[in-house]
Amino acid sequence: MEALGKQILVEFYDCDQAKINDVAYIENSLITATEASNATIISHNFHKFSPYGVSGVVVIAESHVAIHTWPEYNYAAVDIFTCGDTIEPWTIQEKLKEYFESQNVSSMEMKRGLFKVPRGQKLLFKPSQELQSN
């Protein structure tokens, strides 16, 4: 079985409370970390909630990076959904751990879109036009 996508679910516990309540800081952190992973950013959209908490998504050509923070619990949930071989998703986790000063990180990697492919063949991330017409 081969997978079309890979998704890393990251739990950042014991973060710096002020940093994960600062929407501009979080937006800048996610964009910088995503760029460092070699992903191609298509759009980004962040929101601050009242009285606290931030949600945001960076849509990338290779899928997305999403964040939700609960500063009152010093906790941030991050999803890194990628496809293709050119992006380094773990770079995003490493950078965000540093930016949020998280003292306790756990993560899980999931495979998304599992398909059986003939031995010796690869599941194409984005088949070319020629392949589409086959």
Place this chain on the structure above:
Amino acid sequence: MEALGKQILVEFYDCDQAKINDVAYIENSLITATEASNATIISHNFHKFSPYGVSGVVVIAESHVAIHTWPEYNYAAVDIFTCGDTIEPWTIQEKLKEYFESQNVSSMEMKRGLFKVPRGQKLLFKPSQELQSN
């Protein structure tokens, strides 16, 4: 242990190829399904890729709903990340199954942000201002 958030990872296999390659159809499907779940939509953002495939995110007050489609494999990956007790995340899965005409759906529910709370207490989704000052 109690969780701040709940995330449903849904694999929609054997979808209608044309429908999951139509960005306007997908955007309308996600918005309609998300509204039906009682979530509060804050923003939405969808993109069509060349030669095919659609990515999109609906940011909700209760977190997000994200989609990535691979029409060439009749497959769509959907994430439904929610918090609080007012939203019905499974409604989103049910509606999207119908809209995409998926013949094969699998899903997994994850807990996000686990904390130990004293017996008899609940983990608050968004504490009030009063609680914040305690």
